Amino acid sequence: MQPAVQNPDDPNRDILFNWSEYTLNDSGLWINSTQVDMFSAPYAVGVRRADGSTATTGHLKPGGYRAVLDDLRARPGWAGLLQTRQDGTVLRVLSPGHGLATGALPASVLDDYIDRVWRKYATDTLTVTPFADRPDTKYHGRVSGGVLTFTDAGGKVVTSFQKPDADSVFGCHKLLDAPNDAVRGPISRTLCAGFNRSTLLTNPNQPDTGSAGFYQDGVTNHYARAIHAHMADGKAYAFAFDDVGHHESLVHDGDPREAFLILDPFD
Numbered sequence: 001m002q003p004a005v006q007n008p009d010d011p012n013r014d015i016l017f018n019w020s021e022y023t024l025n026d027s028g029l030w031i032n033s034t035q036v037d038m039f040s041a042p043y044a045v046g047v048r049r050a051d052g053s054t055a056t057t058g059h060l061k062p063g064g065y066r067a068v069l070d071d072l073r074a075r076p077g078w079a080g081l082l083q084t085r086q087d088g089t090v091l092r093v094l095s096p097g098h099g100l101a102t103g104a105l106p107a108s109v110l111d112d113y114i115d116r117v118w119r120k121y122a123t124d125t126l127t128v129t130p131f132a133d134r135p136d137t138k139y140h141g142r143v144s145g146g147v148l149t150f151t152d153a154g155g156k157v158v159t160s161f162q163k164p165d166a167d168s169v170f171g172c173h174k175l176l177d178a179p180n181d182a183v184r185g186p187i188s189r190t191l192c193a194g195f196n197r198s199t200l201l202t203n204p205n206q207p208d209t210g211s212a213g214f215y216q217d218g219v220t221n222h223y224a225r226a227i228h229a230h231m232a233d234g235k236a237y238a239f240a241f242d243d244v245g246h247h248e249s250l251v252h253d254g255d256p257r258e259a260f261l262i263l264d265p266f267d
Contacts, residue, residue: 005038005083006098014085016092020045020261021237028254033058034237035227039068040092042264047253056262057235058249064230065266069093071226078222080104095239096223097170110166110195113219117200118143118163127205130186139187150187159184161191169195170221172240193244196221209245 002019003012018041022031031045042065044058061067069090073079081094081104099105126141128150139150139158149160161175168175172192178185190207194200198217199208208214211234215225224238228247235249242248 005092005094006101008102013083014091016041016089018043022259024256028252029256029259030250030252031259032237032248032250034249035095035223036237036240036242037095037098038092039095039223039227039238042266044262044264045249045251046260046262047251047256048258048260049253050255050257055251055253057233057251059232059262060264061230061232063267064232065264067230068226071229072222075222075226077105077109081223093223095170096221097167099223100167100170105166107166110169110219113198113201113217114164114166114169114195117195118146118148120201121148121204124204126200128187128190128207129205130190130207139183141187159187161188164195170239178241189241189244192239192241196224196239196242207244211245211247 002017003015004010005013007013020031021034022029029047031047033043033045042060044056046054046056048054069082072081072093081096081099083091083094085091094102094104096105100107121141122143128139128141129135129137131137139152141148141150146163147160150158152158164175169192172178172189176188176192178188178192194206194208197208197214198220199213200206201217202213215221221239224242227236227238228234231249235247236242237248243250
């Protein structure tokens with residue numbers, strides 16, 4: 001059981017640690033580095049295939065670890081996500097969701113952007129095409145009475161969302177809950193990615209999969225922005241649905257022979 005990094009009273013809070021996530025089954029191995037809860041001791045993940053070749057992801061750029069810390073220290077309101085112990089060692093950067101829970105970020109941190117999105121789609125239509133392999137499956141959203149309602153191609157209402165708060169956006173849950181179904185979940189994860197990457201105002205057709213337009217608004221998930229900016233391949237898992245558009249730090253092989261973690265330097 002790992003320390004509860006969001007709990008300042010956890011007796012193990014001052015331990016410097018990290019972890020990876022993986023699935024291993026009859027279809028192979030999926031392994032990823034993760035920053036969904038925190039950014040800490042830097043590492044990459046890898047898999048060795050049957051032919052001897054390897055695939056890796058999750059490496060930081062040279063100097064990337066300190067660059068992420070410096071980036072957030074310099075961002076007004078975001079430096080409180082850094083957790084240190086008494087000797088000054090940085091233990092981790094909390095994810096924004098945990099930052100809200102600990103008071104390191106104000107609950108209103110995304111309100112301005114969320115309000116602008118709700119105003120825009122009171123008059124414009126937000127089109128979500130949640131499946132890359134099913135481009136004809138589209139849902140159309142409009143805000144009315146404070147609720148974002150989606151209809152299918154035939155005009156039938158399929159799901160609706162109350163205006164989310166920052167916690168719902170950062171965690172992709174609560175008012176942006178994403179059940180494992182064929183409609184609401186795929187729409188919700190697309191909205192979650194759009195809010196975190198601040199692409200909903202610049203592109204009414206979602207998901208926006210081109211990373212050049214991500215995190216360009218002043219009100220955005222600066223934690224995710226900083227981590228992606230300093231990754232060698234731009235890939236990271238900085239929020240729950242960072243895999244929308246395949247921007248996550250994941251490797252997969254159907255017949256793996258070895259999995260490994262590679263520690264990156266702090267400096």
